[in-house]
Amino acid sequence: MTERSIMVSMQHVHKRFGPKHVLFDVNLRFERGGFVSLVGPSGCGKSTLLYMILGTLKPTAGVVLVGGALVQGLSRNRGIVYQHYSLFPHLTVLENVAFGRMLDATSIPFRVLRPFAWRALRKRHLDEARDLLTHVGLGDPQTLQCYPHQLSGGMRQRVAIAQAMIMKPSVLLLDEPFGALDQATRESLQRMILQLHADNERARAEGRQDDIVTVVLVTHEIDEAILLADKVVGVSQYWNWREQGYDRCPGATVVYSKPAPIFKPDHEAQHSAFVEQRQEIIRAAMDETVLQPPEMYRTFWKGDAPTARGAA
Amino acid sequence: MIRAPISDRQRIALGVAAVAAILVAYTVVAHVRHLDNAADRIVPTWTQLWAGIVRITTLDPDDHVRYIVADSSATGLRFLLGFGISVIASFVIGVAMGCFRRVRALLLPALSALARIPPTAVTAVIMAMVGTGMTFFQFAIAFGVFPILAESICLAVDDVPDELIQKSYTLGASQGEVIGNVIVPQILPKVLDAIRLQIGPALVYLISAELLAADMGFGYRIRRFGRLAQMDIVFPYLAALAVFGLVVTAAFAWIRVKRCPWYQPTKEGA
Numbered sequence A: 001m002t003e004r005s006i007m008v009s010m011q012h013v014h015k016r017f018g019p020k021h022v023l024f025d026v027n028l029r030f031e032r033g034g035f036v037s038l039v040g041p042s043g044c045g046k047s048t049l050l051y052m053i054l055g056t057l058k059p060t061a062g063v064v065l066v067g068g069a070l071v072q073g074l075s076r077n078r079g080i081v082y083q084h085y086s087l088f089p090h091l092t093v094l095e096n097v098a099f100g101r102m103l104d105a106t107s108i109p110f111r112v113l114r115p116f117a118w119r120a121l122r123k124r125h126l127d128e129a130r131d132l133l134t135h136v137g138l139g140d141p142q143t144l145q146c147y148p149h150q151l152s153g154g155m156r157q158r159v160a161i162a163q164a165m166i167m168k169p170s171v172l173l174l175d176e177p178f179g180a181l182d183q184a185t186r187e188s189l190q191r192m193i194l195q196l197h198a199d200n201e202r203a204r205a206e207g208r209q210d211d212i213v214t215v216v217l218v219t220h221e222i223d224e225a226i227l228l229a230d231k232v233v234g235v236s237q238y239w240n241w242r243e244q245g246y247d248r249c250p251g252a253t254v255v256y257s258k259p260a261p262i263f264k265p266d267h268e269a270q271h272s273a274f275v276e277q278r279q280e281i282i283r284a285a286m287d288e289t290v291l292q293p294p295e296m297y298r299t300f301w302k303g304d305a306p307t308a309r310g311a312a
Numbered sequence B: 001m002i003r004a005p006i007s008d009r010q011r012i013a014l015g016v017a018a019v020a021a022i023l024v025a026y027t028v029v030a031h032v033r034h035l036d037n038a039a040d041r042i043v044p045t046w047t048q049l050w051a052g053i054v055r056i057t058t059l060d061p062d063d064h065v066r067y068i069v070a071d072s073s074a075t076g077l078r079f080l081l082g083f084g085i086s087v088i089a090s091f092v093i094g095v096a097m098g099c100f101r102r103v104r105a106l107l108l109p110a111l112s113a114l115a116r117i118p119p120t121a122v123t124a125v126i127m128a129m130v131g132t133g134m135t136f137f138q139f140a141i142a143f144g145v146f147p148i149l150a151e152s153i154c155l156a157v158d159d160v161p162d163e164l165i166q167k168s169y170t171l172g173a174s175q176g177e178v179i180g181n182v183i184v185p186q187i188l189p190k191v192l193d194a195i196r197l198q199i200g201p202a203l204v205y206l207i208s209a210e211l212l213a214a215d216m217g218f219g220y221r222i223r224r225f226g227r228l229a230q231m232d233i234v235f236p237y238l239a240a241l242a243v244f245g246l247v248v249t250a251a252f253a254w255i256r257v258k259r260c261p262w263y264q265p266t267k268e269g270a
Ligand SMILES: Nc1ncnc2c1ncn2[C@@H]1O[C@H](COP(=O)(O)OP(=O)(O)OP(=O)(O)O)[C@@H](O)[C@H]1O
Pocket: A017, A020, A022, A040, A041, A042, A043, A044, A045, A046, A047, A048, A049, A220
């Protein structure tokens, strides 16, 4: 693997909120076009880690690189889907998805001073949004004109993913996007995420490098993490920090990092295939009685292993 | 039972009953008073009220104006300018305070303090400082309306979730677009509601300023005929004020429903 194929990289990242130590010496490298799921106990800092990639939080120490460049604030190249507040309430479904194209491609002076050019462009944006929504299973003309409050939670998250994807971001970040959904809805959205794998593959085959998206998904469902991702990363405060000379937990760190089998959409996922990996993830990240060296379950990247400790 | 629903017919009938009861009680009181003194104008009979209405709508032989027309245009213009300027100013300042922490730190404490002073108590001060021209009425309205409205618009901006603002930036928005395309459209229904709720107070401040210093307008006319105990003139003026207040309030409620079909007052966010 060459350096060029690394999309997201975190090197010796520490994060504290005041006296509170949240993340400790996180080292991660995500491949371009890869699907990573982040799992860990509640409150361990999964969202914090994600927001440092997004750019709304700064690491206390260490560096976060996306596409080789230091993350500095928000960017149109990194899309986000939140669990709540995922859509703009004052825009219809179609307008929500076209919104990014409008903001990205035009400016307020352009829209005010060149109304005819803007109207022509607007039509193109709406067509693009309609195509993308059809692709995620929301092509029904009536749905397109709905406001977010008229949609079910599952539809809202579909729209939110389309809204982020219309930007063709290089990184798509999802923070427990299906956390509030019932099981059936969750499964249909998981199939939609798996569809992104296929889209990536097609883009790669057709040489459309800019259309390849790297996905980072935060979830508390281990099965979901294994099913959707080609790499599962476990973050946890349950590691043997006492044996490493700390008298209080210096924060959560990467305790698990392994590839996961890739499932094709519509391929019935075999639950039994997960069981072994599932047990391993639980031992590594979720079980507070098992405190092992964090490198124990990290096999994917040699580079993920920390080289210097306590850098902050 | 508390909050048990009632039928539309029942609801309307009860509302009409209350109004009818007031009218009947008024008629009785007026009748009884006129048994003692047929010339009583403190509780005028319906006939006297009608005569009053005719008087204010016909050309007055001494003053050469139709009272209601002259007063409506004087008070209306003052209200329009005073309230309009207050609304525009508080919108700009309120949004600026909601978006920029420095503006907020600079202005919010001062505005909160100003908002605690009863505006009608300040009317005399304003009169001493700016005289009794149009500026006087504008200040009288603005002093009461501006601090409250600016503060509530600022709070409405606070209610826009951080997530949506951050998401706008990931969609390529500039700072101006975050304000113009994300924040302002989302606070619009709350702003319209806040404006609507300030119409009543704004009328209070304007009328009390007119009671103090004006030679035309609702407040002036009410004071002049009130002193003469001619309620056959005063009551139609009060009714006109009520109708004006109701119509403008309803208009703002209507605009909100038309302009912001997405707004769910009870459900926050999406
Ligand atoms: N802005 C902040 N200020 C102070 N503490 C914070 C802040 N944001 C997060 N924290 C703390 O950091 C820790 C990690 O929070 P984070 O939201 O990243 O956890 P999480 O793994 O996403 O949890 P969950 O599964 O509940 O979403 C928590 O203990 C939280 O209280």
